[in-house]
Amino acid sequence: MRKKIVAGNWKMNMTLPEGVALAKELNEQLTADKPNCEVVICTPFIHLATIAPMLNDEVIKLGAENCADKAKGAYTGEVSAEMVKSTGAQYVILGHSERRAYYGETAEILKEKVKLALANGLKVIFCVGEVLEEREAGKQNEVVSSQLAGSLFDLTAEEFANIVIAYEPVWAIGTGKTATADQAQEIHAFIRKEIAKQFGEEVAQNTTIQYGGSCKPTNAKELFAKPDVDGGLIGGAALKAADFKGIIDAWKE
Ligand code: 13P
Numbered sequence: 001m002r003k004k005i006v007a008g009n010w011k012m013n014m015t016l017p018e019g020v021a022l023a024k025e026l027n028e029q030l031t032a033d034k035p036n037c038e039v040v041i042c043t044p045f046i047h048l049a050t051i052a053p054m055l056n057d058e059v060i061k062l063g064a065e066n067c068a069d070k071a072k073g074a075y076t077g078e079v080s081a082e083m084v085k086s087t088g089a090q091y092v093i094l095g096h097s098e099r100r101a102y103y104g105e106t107a108e109i110l111k112e113k114v115k116l117a118l119a120n121g122l123k124v125i126f127c128v129g130e131v132l133e134e135r136e137a138g139k140q141n142e143v144v145s146s147q148l149a150g151s152l153f154d155l156t157a158e159e160f161a162n163i164v165i166a167y168e169p170v171w172a173i174g175t176g177k178t179a180t181a182d183q184a185q186e187i188h189a190f191i192r193k194e195i196a197k198q199f200g201e202e203v204a205q206n207t208t209i210q211y212g213g214s215c216k217p218t219n220a221k222e223l224f225a226k227p228d229v230d231g232g233l234i235g236g237a238a239l240k241a242a243d244f245k246g247i248i249d250a251w252k253e
Contacts, residue, residue: 008238172213
């Protein structure tokens, strides 16, 4: 059966000492009280090499928040998938709405990033989601379907096995406005159907689909109770160990 995954996206938060302290606290808590799901922390690039050797791999994995769309060379300021992998990280978030909106990442660019990430042995948390106007116009299915097809549907089924989907409605990110559990379930089921059309029912059933957008300890249980919601991609609430642990514990009775 597919994995349940709770992943933290630290975004552009935490100095190195702050990030190390948070990772240490989480690692201790999860080692003492084992999670019922896979847990990933996705940190800024500069934290990766320091945090990787601190983590108990059995309870917490590490990821980056982005990687370059080029393999290597004269691309000042960029960080390649191979470099991310060499730190000990196992995951990378790609296609986050903030990268699409503020840094002009198109479906084509993301397609290149996904290929390079997979070629370097990273698992990809690929984000999709509509903005408020698209939701209000009832276009959310159309939007996520084209985001999936535009960057992922040229992969083979074997490659796609290393993709986790994060459905993150942009109107719910950092706004305190969560999608209802029913809204999440409806679109997660749709995403799974789209994956089934492209890669077959077995691949679709094995794909982890996370919800992201103002997920908190208080609403995680209701969201995760839905059959097609396989965990969460957590922003703000991933910056405090107690909140993040509260969401992870939503998978416990
Ligand atoms: P918030 O949990 O802060 O709404 O952010 C969600 C998100 O964008 C995770 O990638």
